[in-house]
Every structure is written in C-alpha cells, then in structure tokens.
Amino acid sequence: MKNILKSKYDLQQIRISGKITADVLKMIQPYIVPDISTKDINDICHNYITHVKKSIPACLGYNNFPKSICISVNDVVCHGIPNKKLFLKNGDIVNIDVSVIKNNYYADASKMFLVGLVTNKHKLLCKITQNSLYLSLKCVKHGVKINKIGYIIQKYVEKNKFSIVKEYCGHGIGKNFHELPYILHFYNKNDHTIMQKNMVFTIEPMVNEKSSHIQCMKDGWTVKTQDGGLSAQYEHTILVTDTGCEVITHQENEKIPKIFINI
Ligand code: MF3
Numbered sequence: 723m724k725n726i727l728k729s730k731y732d733l734q735q736i737r738i739s740g741k742i743t744a745d746v747l748k749m750i751q752p753y754i755v756p757d758i759s760t761k762d763i764n765d766i767c768h769n770y771i772t773h774v775k776k777s778i779p780a781c782l783g784y785n786n787f788p789k790s791i792c793i794s795v796n797d798v799v800c801h802g803i804p805n806k807k808l809f810l811k812n813g814d815i816v817n818i819d820v821s822v823i824k825n826n827y828y829a830d831a832s833k834m835f836l837v838g839l840v841t842n843k844h845k846l847l848c849k850i851t852q853n854s855l856y857l858s859l860k861c862v863k864h865g866v867k868i869n870k871i872g873y874i875i876q877k878y879v880e881k882n883k884f885s886i887v888k889e890y891c892g893h894g895i896g897k898n899f900h901e902l903p904y905i906l907h908f909y910n911k912n913d914h915t916i917m918q919k920n921m922v923f924t925i926e927p928m929v930n931e932k933s934s935h936i937q938c939m940k941d942g943w944t945v946k947t948q949d950g951g952l953s954a955q956y957e958h959t960i961l962v963t964d965t966g967c968e969v970i971t972h973q974e975n976e977k978i979p980k981i982f983i984n985i
Pocket residue numbers: 780781782784785787791792801819820821830924926957
C-alpha cells in the first residue's frame with residue numbers, strides 16, 4: 723500500500739502534470755472538425771506535449787500502445803488507436819484521452835468532443851456521462867467509502883436508461899500510471915476501502931447508449947460496444963482532501979469548481 727498517500731512534493735508535481743493534461747484538452751478543441759484524421763489529432767497533441775510542454779505522452783509505448791493519445795469515436799468505448807485512414811465526420815462523438823508524464827509524475831484526463839451536428843440522443847449520452855462524473859465528485863472526501871463513487875455513477879446512469887461499462891475502472895496515479903486504489907464505476911458492496919486525504923485517483927466512467935457489453939478488436943487495443951451503440955467517457959484526476967476534493971485536471975471552461983467543499 724506504499725505510495726497510496728501522496729507527499730507535498732508529490733502533489734506539487736502531480737498538479738503540474740494535471741495542468742499540462744488540461745491544457746492539451748483545451749488546445750486540441752478547435753481541431754476537432756469534419757475531415758481531420760485521428761492521426762493528425764494525435765500528432766498535434768504529441769508535438770504540443772513534447773515540444774511546448776517538454777513532457778512525455780504516457781500512452782506512447784505503454785504496453786506497446788503505438789500512439790501518444792487514445793481517440794475513441796462513436797461505438798469505440800476506449801483505447802482507440804489514432805489512424806491516418808480514420809477521418810472525423812459530421813455527427814461523430816469523440817473521446818480524447820490524454821495522459822502525460824512530467825518530472826516522472828503522471829496525470830490522466832479525457833473528455834468528449836462533438837463533431838458538427840450531433841443527434842439529441844448522442845448529446846444526451848455525453849451529458850449524462852459528464853454529469854455522472856461531476857455528481858460523484860460531490861461525495862469525495864476523507865473518510866468516505868470509495869464504493870460510494872460507483873454507487874452514485876451507476877444509479878444516475880441507469881436512471882437515465884444508459885449502461886455502465888464494468889470492465890474498466892479508475893485508478894490511483896502518481897509516479898505510476900495505474901496504481902491503488904482502484905475505483906469501480908458501479909456499486910461493489912464488498913469494497914470497504916476508505917478515501918483518505920492525499921489519495922490521488924482517476925474517476926473515468928464509460929457509458930453506453932444500449933447494452934454495457936463490450937468486445938476488444940484484433941488490434942489488441944480498440945474496445946467497441948458489442949451491439950454497435952455509441953459510448954461516451956469523461957475522466958478526471960482527483961485529489962482527496964479533508965473537506966472534499968481538488969480536480970487536478972480541471973479545465974478553465976468547465977462548469978464545476980476546481981475545489982469541491984463537501985461538508
Ligand atoms: N488513459 C487510459 C486510462 O485512463 C489508459 C490508456 S492505456 C493506453 O487509464 F495504452 F491505451 F494508452
């Protein structure tokens with residue numbers, strides 16, 4: 723369980739990585755338009771992370787992942803590989819998942835981008851997914867059981883007639899990309915882990931329009947819905963505090979505070 727609680731120095735460094743991650747998601751926004759290839763989006767992010775931010779894209783080479791970020795379009799649930807033959811088109815919903823390393827510390831965040839005119843149903847899917855993450859942040863605080871996060875997310879998503887992907891979870895993060903504690907996005911009555919001040923972890927619900935079932939493609943990475951329904955995901959890196967939490971990867975244009983006071 724070592725490293726699960728971060729030191730002051732750890733937190734200073736994680737905040738720097740978090741700001742870089744947030745800046746990548748802001749920088750890429752104007753490029754998410756019809757006819758750009760996902761490889762070109764990858765390359766713009768790669769150059770910004772390496773040249774402007776002097777950082778390392780954490781996905782590149784991670785378990786042999788071949789690109790610098792994940793780009794998951796429509797029925798791709800997660801881990802979409804940027805591809806020079808895949809062009810965005812009007813109506814697509816696109817997740818961009820950015821993880822960076824700066825001074826050996828990681829941060830991780832993702833959000834949805836809407837390309838041109840998106841159907842109301844698919845806009846709703848994105849909004850409910852984002853809201854489920856935002857709602858869960860209101861329960862994060864020292865002393866609260868970690869399984870409350872999944873309880874809130876699952877309840878909200880299912881009330882809205884969408885489904886939660888069960889195979890992937892949030893994770894502790896710091897000097898490692900993925901570490902303890904693991905954060906399920908559905909209720910697990912057997913998880914008695916308690917949130918503690920100075921824990922840092924991601925919350926990253928994946929929400930499907932139809933069934934929650936998924937399948938991995940032969941490339942070993944791309945995960946799609948089984949039924950072809952669309953899928954959305956939002957992710958933040960979060961620091962647990964005495965009074966609530968701090969959204970380490972907060973973006974200026976988000977309609978939530980960077981610091982949550984949950985007392
Ligand atoms: N960013 C993903 C996460 O949230 C991990 C992607 S691993 C990769 O944990 F290799 F696909 F990049």
